[in-house]
Amino acid sequence: MKTFYWLIKREFWENRGSFFWAPVITAGVFIVFHVIGLAQAQFTTHAISASSINSIVDQMNNGHGDLVGLALDMSMYGVTAMVYLVTGITLFFYCLGSLFDDRNDRSYLFWKSLPISDRDTVLSKVASATVLAPVIATVVGILAGLLLLLLTIIAAAFYGIHGWALLGNTHPFRVMGLLLASIPVSLVWALPAVGWLMLCSAWARSKPFLWATVIPLGSGAMLYWLDVLGVINFGGWFWHNIVVRVFISIVPWSWFPKSFDGSIFKGLKTPDQITTVAHEMLNLGHIWAQLLKPEFWGGALLGIAMIIAAIWLRRWRTET
Amino acid sequence: MSAAIEAAKLTKRYTSTMALDEVEFAIPTGRIVGLIGPNGAGKTTALKAILGLIDFDGSLNVLGMDPRKSREALMTEVCFIADVAVLPKWISVSQAIDFVEAIHPRFQRARCEQFLARTKLKPKQKVKHMSKGMIVQLHLALVMAIDAKLLVLDEPTLGLDILYRKQFYQSLLEDYFDEEKTIVVTTHQVEEIEHILTDLMFIRDGRIVLDTSMESLGQRFMEVMVDAEHAEAARHLNPMDERSVFGKHIFLFDGIERAKLEALGDVRRPAVSDLFVATMKGIYA
Incomplete structure (x- = not known):
């Protein structure tokens, strides 16, 4: 256990930039734009226009506090989503380098001279990509979200809107809880991508990026073509469930857009309808129910198999 | 041990x-x-x-x-x-x-x-x-x-x-x-x-061609510095290697009695590098 803790610590030392600074800088940039937006009043930084201060004032004065609350909740999710996106990109490259870079610069010889099993080495990297980095990103996202909320409340106060009235319509604790509770869901979702990237990282003698991308893209394109020609009928399925997964599922919450039927947005008019739908999608039951879907547990099993293969390669494949 | x-x-x-x-x-x-x-x-x-x-x-x-x-x-x-x-x-x-x-x-x-x-x-x-x-x-x-x-x-x-x-x-x-x-x-x-x-x-x-302690190395391998007139006699003893420095011939022998060699010239323990070169002769040829 102590060894594992230090292995994780080592990953953090080496990847402080991607695990910590990348989320912090992303959140920082988001906040700066938000402040500019608040200051310029008309300037809208994100899709949900209600969070521009003019709309907030209008909606509050028209008695649509719940809609304003939803918009503010959404801006908390929004900043976290940006942080997740950037973290996902850095994790993609982290995984690709995780079992290759130290073979490439031969420093694996130092790590291998210490009494650490190859299983623990690989698992510590898996844990860094699926637990450590997402937890850091989530915490950074939450703190940034709270800061956004605070800034908006202060700005609204200048327009004569009482802070408590605004805050009473938002659900910061629910947002926080949901984001934290979603980490295991994103973990399971990310396993096949992490497994594939680390397998390529452990296997490649050079250019792991090329192997990791060309194999799925090439086979995906070929199967898609065969599908179009009518030879097979799973080309489309393969593209959406295998190829796309390799590239996106390492991003936390990348499972979310496909977790509900897009038609629920049709015909939404009244504020009540909007908030109801939002709460249907953004609740614990909905996100944890994802784990029962075959693309989750099936993908996870595949991911675990690839991680086991990566451990074996790490044990015996030493040269690049 | x-x-x-x-x-x-x-x-x-x-x-x-x-x-x-x-x-x-x-x-x-x-x-x-x-x-x-x-x-x-x-x-x-x-x-x-x-x-x-x-x-x-x-x-x-x-x-x-x-x-x-x-x-x-x-x-x-x-x-x-x-x-x-x-x-x-x-x-x-x-x-x-x-x-x-x-x-x-x-x-x-x-x-x-x-x-x-x-x-x-x-x-x-x-x-x-x-x-x-x-x-x-x-x-x-x-x-x-x-x-x-x-x-x-x-x-x-x-x-x-x-x-x-x-x-x-x-x-x-x-x-x-x-x-x-x-x-x-x-x-x-x-x-x-x-x-x-x-x-x-x-x-x-891929094979071990010599495995010895340093003590026995000095007893088995000897290097003799020989004047030109004794060079032919030294060659008869089947040396591993021969080189010449300043008109003198230096022979490297494996397992020849020390007394025999002392008759030819100064006997000393060979440097490992000279022994190595003699042993690996022809490796890159």
């Missing part, structure tokens, strides 16, 4: 070459063994097999363990420096110490800090900002602070200047080695380690 390393029919085949061809040897505890061979002779392959980094055929026993099966346990008792300057670039001196201290049960922090105090290294300094020589100093300080039973060194000083090289082997001998420990070292700079070795192994084309 038990053997630290025992190899029987140790074989490693790569697709195109035999890196190790049924190699047999035993290294007793408390020795400093030089494993010397030309490029591609199988030195590194042998060391990698000992360290459990590669699979192989035959049997190999390192401190009573099979390196293929119990690499993790083996690494608590074996230390190695394979290749020069392989510490990760991002790590700092203090991080490296903290990490090894946390991971390795036989690491003594105080000892490591004592060794580092003799260098110019600073705790916050990162490996990427060190010279090659400094990286080796750090690596050696880390390794010498581990009370291991076997230390394996594969070209640990390649590319370092002579000050660092001398210091490296001197520290090993003065501050690290004792009769409980065993050191196996490969290098091309034979002259520099000659005086610290207790045993010598030559490896050529």
